[in-house]
Amino acid sequence: MTKLKDIAARLGLSPATVSRALNGFPEVNEQTRQRVQAVARAMNYRPNQIAQKLVSGRSGMIGMILRSPVDVATDPSFFEVMAGLSSRLADYDMDLVFHASNAEDEVAPYRRLVAKATLDGFILNAPTVEDQRIQFLTAAGVPFVVHGRAGLGVPDYPFFDIDNAALARQSVALLHDLGHRRIAFLNGPANYAYAAQRLSGFQSALAARGLVTPTRFIRHDRLAEDYGQRAAATMLTDTAAPTAFLCASTLIAAGVLRAARKAGLSVPGDLSVIAHDDAIPQFRAVNFEPALTVTRAPIRDACGPLTDKMVRLLDGAQSSDLQTMVTADLIVRQSTGPVPVGQQGGWNETSVVAD
Amino acid sequence: MTKLKDIAARLGLSPATVSRALNGFPEVNEQTRQRVQAVARAMNYRPNQIAQKLVSGRSGMIGMILRSPVDVATDPSFFEVMAGLSSRLADYDMDLVFHASNAEDEVAPYRRLVAKATLDGFILNAPTVEDQRIQFLTAAGVPFVVHGRAGLGVPDYPFFDIDNAALARQSVALLHDLGHRRIAFLNGPANYAYAAQRLSGFQSALAARGLVTPTRFIRHDRLAEDYGQRAAATMLTDTAAPTAFLCASTLIAAGVLRAARKAGLSVPGDLSVIAHDDAIPQFRAVNFEPALTVTRAPIRDACGPLTDKMVRLLDGAQSSDLQTMVTADLIVRQSTGPVPVGQQGGWNETSVVAD
DNA sequence: TTGTAGGCGTTATCAT
DNA sequence: ATGATAACGCCTACAA
Numbered sequence: 001m002t003k004l005k006d007i008a009a010r011l012g013l014s015p016a017t018v019s020r021a022l023n024g025f026p027e028v029n030e031q032t033r034q035r036v037q038a039v040a041r042a043m044n045y046r047p048n049q050i051a052q053k054l055v056s057g058r059s060g061m062i063g064m065i066l067r068s069p070v071d072v073a074t075d076p077s078f079f080e081v082m083a084g085l086s087s088r089l090a091d092y093d094m095d096l097v098f099h100a101s102n103a104e105d106e107v108a109p110y111r112r113l114v115a116k117a118t119l120d121g122f123i124l125n126a127p128t129v130e131d132q133r134i135q136f137l138t139a140a141g142v143p144f145v146v147h148g149r150a151g152l153g154v155p156d157y158p159f160f161d162i163d164n165a166a167l168a169r170q171s172v173a174l175l176h177d178l179g180h181r182r183i184a185f186l187n188g189p190a191n192y193a194y195a196a197q198r199l200s201g202f203q204s205a206l207a208a209r210g211l212v213t214p215t216r217f218i219r220h221d222r223l224a225e226d227y228g229q230r231a232a233a234t235m236l237t238d239t240a241a242p243t244a245f246l247c248a249s250t251l252i253a254a255g256v257l258r259a260a261r262k263a264g265l266s267v268p269g270d271l272s273v274i275a276h277d278d279a280i281p282q283f284r285a286v287n288f289e290p291a292l293t294v295t296r297a298p299i300r301d302a303c304g305p306l307t308d309k310m311v312r313l314l315d316g317a318q319s320s321d322l323q324t325m326v327t328a329d330l331i332v333r334q335s336t337g338p339v340p341v342g343q344q345g346g347w348n349e350t351s352v353v354a355d
Numbered sequence: 356m357t358k359l360k361d362i363a364a365r366l367g368l369s370p371a372t373v374s375r376a377l378n379g380f381p382e383v384n385e386q387t388r389q390r391v392q393a394v395a396r397a398m399n400y401r402p403n404q405i406a407q408k409l410v411s412g413r414s415g416m417i418g419m420i421l422r423s424p425v426d427v428a429t430d431p432s433f434f435e436v437m438a439g440l441s442s443r444l445a446d447y448d449m450d451l452v453f454h455a456s457n458a459e460d461e462v463a464p465y466r467r468l469v470a471k472a473t474l475d476g477f478i479l480n481a482p483t484v485e486d487q488r489i490q491f492l493t494a495a496g497v498p499f500v501v502h503g504r505a506g507l508g509v510p511d512y513p514f515f516d517i518d519n520a521a522l523a524r525q526s527v528a529l530l531h532d533l534g535h536r537r538i539a540f541l542n543g544p545a546n547y548a549y550a551a552q553r554l555s556g557f558q559s560a561l562a563a564r565g566l567v568t569p570t571r572f573i574r575h576d577r578l579a580e581d582y583g584q585r586a587a588a589t590m591l592t593d594t595a596a597p598t599a600f601l602c603a604s605t606l607i608a609a610g611v612l613r614a615a616r617k618a619g620l621s622v623p624g625d626l627s628v629i630a631h632d633d634a635i636p637q638f639r640a641v642n643f644e645p646a647l648t649v650t651r652a653p654i655r656d657a658c659g660p661l662t663d664k665m666v667r668l669l670d671g672a673q674s675s676d677l678q679t680m681v682t683a684d685l686i687v688r689q690s691t692g693p694v695p696v697g698q699q700g701g702w703n704e705t706s707v708v709a710d
Numbered sequence: 711t712t713g714t715a716g717g718c719g720t721t722a723t724c725a726t
Numbered sequence: 727a728t729g730a731t732a733a734c735g736c737c738t739a740c741a742a
Contacts, residue, residue: 001472003719014729019721029727049473050414051719053405054734061416061450068438079434083423083455090454095416095473098453099445100438117356118404118450358735369713374737384711406735409718 084303158322165201179339181346228255268337290334439658513677520556534694536701583610623692645689
């Protein structure tokens with residue numbers, strides 16, 4: 001490994017000057033800089049990151065912790081995000097350190113790693129409504145950026161999130177405009193913040209239109225095809241069955257479509273289906289039969305912003321300047337249509353009580 | 356952050372003594388050691404890993420690179436292994452650094468990271484028959500351990516692998532003993548070493564029994580349910596259809612079972628199915644209908660050995676002492692049974708030629 | 711048994 | 727514009 005000293009010796013300079021030349025300090029003679037750069041390239045010089053880290057106090061390592069088996073089953077996007085983050089971080093010569101924990105206590109691994117003090121910060125995924133990790137890291141004063149956000153409002157830490165409430169409202173608006181009055185909601189697990197946010201948006205959009213959805217038509221579960229199929233199959237046997245399904249993911253929608261098929265219902269003729277689409281390559285909503293109407297917000301779009309926020313946070317930026325919320329696109333395809341004739345009636349408060 | 360110097364000052368000792376006391380050097384006074392440890396704990400001392408790394412020349416970081424999108428689609432076990440490795444490495448206070456690459460050139464990310472010289476070594480997954488990464492790292496003299504192995508023989512680098520050839524032989528033996536003479540093989544992608552190894556074992560086991568399987572009944576493709584279903588559906592329409600399927604994964608077997616169901620065939624009455632099972636929690640072969648006969652080798656069992664090998668390799672152990680091959684367990688369940696009467700005939704050379 | 715001093719490779723401060 | 731020197735925190739000869 002060639003080091004600064006080697007280059008310096010070769011050129012009859014001091015290591016300090018070589019360092020300055022390589023790091024673009026303005027005071028070095030332009031000609032000197034050229035020579036230094038040439039030799040550095042020739043000798044295939046790479047700065048020793050460990051040494052840089054020792055002096056800078058930074059490790060250049062960002063941690064991401066998988067809550068297994070929770071995340072594996074619940075968050076198929078986790079690795080897509082990890083992959084994107086690692087690429088982006090590489091642009092800053094930073095590394096993504098991966099840890100997995102199957103501990104009961106989801107904070108435990110953070111506690112351990114914070115104690116080691118070897119990471120510059122953390123990126124958190126899939127926050128829950130009252131996320132313990134966020135509380136711990138905040139208290140510990142450790143930099144972190146959240147993909148998503150806990151609670152319903154704007155928190156006081158850096159985050160990148162989609163507007164989950166708005167997304168549910170958009171979906172309800174579309175279905176309502178098509179005449180649907182009985183809209184079921186197959187949401188994600190209730191403990192996740194995004195699910196709470198979507199539920200909030202769903203409820204408020206219904207309320208704004210004088211609609212109501214009985215609790216038996218609002219479910220919370222993992223984003224899986226099974227869940228969609230079973231829940232829909234059950235609901236479709238109801239005497240006042242939903243005419244439309246809002247699904248938390250395309251996987252769930254796939255299950256609903258299957259249930260509809262088995263029940264002999266055509267989509268969108270008898271039933272409308274809309275889902276939120278994270279645009280994960282494996283499940284392409286366009287290729288569904290029929291092509292799925294979705295609110296779309298590619299999860300990989302979060303990687304760049306999350307990385308930038310982390311870098312700026314480490315550079316001392318204010319949390320309040322590192323908060324982004326984007327809105328999902330509404331993409332109308334073939335799985336949504338006008339409410340079937342004779343099904344224009346809504347659920348009423350009574351049916352809620354009767355529930 | 357409290358450092359050695361702080362502890363030393365507090366005790367009126369030198370940093371050197373404190374370091375020795377903490378690192379278990381035999382020469383320090385036991386009483387001194389006690390005091391040092393007590394104070395260290397009291398002050399919540401953690402050694403600065405960066406500093407340790409600078410002096411030791413080791414970074415304590417092991418790299419693992421995802422070939423996306425290849426691995427995501429092709430190797431569902433990748434993340435299970437990553438999770439296991441990170442836990443094991445943590446026992447050695449080492450970290451797993453994750454990178455993703457969608458580059459054409461699978462060696463490119465290794466080239467980049469090797470140049471940065473910030474990782475101690477790499478763990479490679481899913482080697483291909485002539486793996487470029489292995490060739491590069493070998494030439495570069497960078498430590499690495501392979502989960503699997505390239506080629507058919509015993510290579511000259513550290514690895515942990517299951518005996519893929521034996522596994523295929525075991526399966527053929529079981530089926531043959533049950534009277535099956537027409538065994539189809541739904542293998543993994545041909546470029547992967549494990550697929551080549553299993554094919555080799557499959558062929559040799561057939562040959563040893565005077566059997567032959569026409570090439571149209573040997574397929575190579577990704578470990579997906581679709582593949583299993585389509586391939587089986589096609590093969591089952593053949594005038595001399597297979598009476599048994601050997602599948603490279605339980606996912607493929609799931610597809611075969613579905614195809615059998617659609618074709619009105621009962622398993623194991625009309626058709627036997629055996630698969631190799633990596634024992635990934637998501638797909639539990641026991642829960643199949645019928646419960647699946649498998650060769651079983653939990654992929655997570657590789658994590659401990661891979662980590663140990665890496666650590667020992669970095670400590671200077673010989674490659675030849677770091678090679679492990681384990682055999683899979685044969686677990687006979689409900690998906691295999693005697694060949695149906697009237698189907699005891701095998702394929703012959705003629706049908707191969709006719710193929 | 712403990713202390714001193716030098717070094718790991720880089721950056722930053724202060725001279726020159 | 728460049729050089730010497732110290733510092734980052736730890737480890738390890740070597741000295742005492």
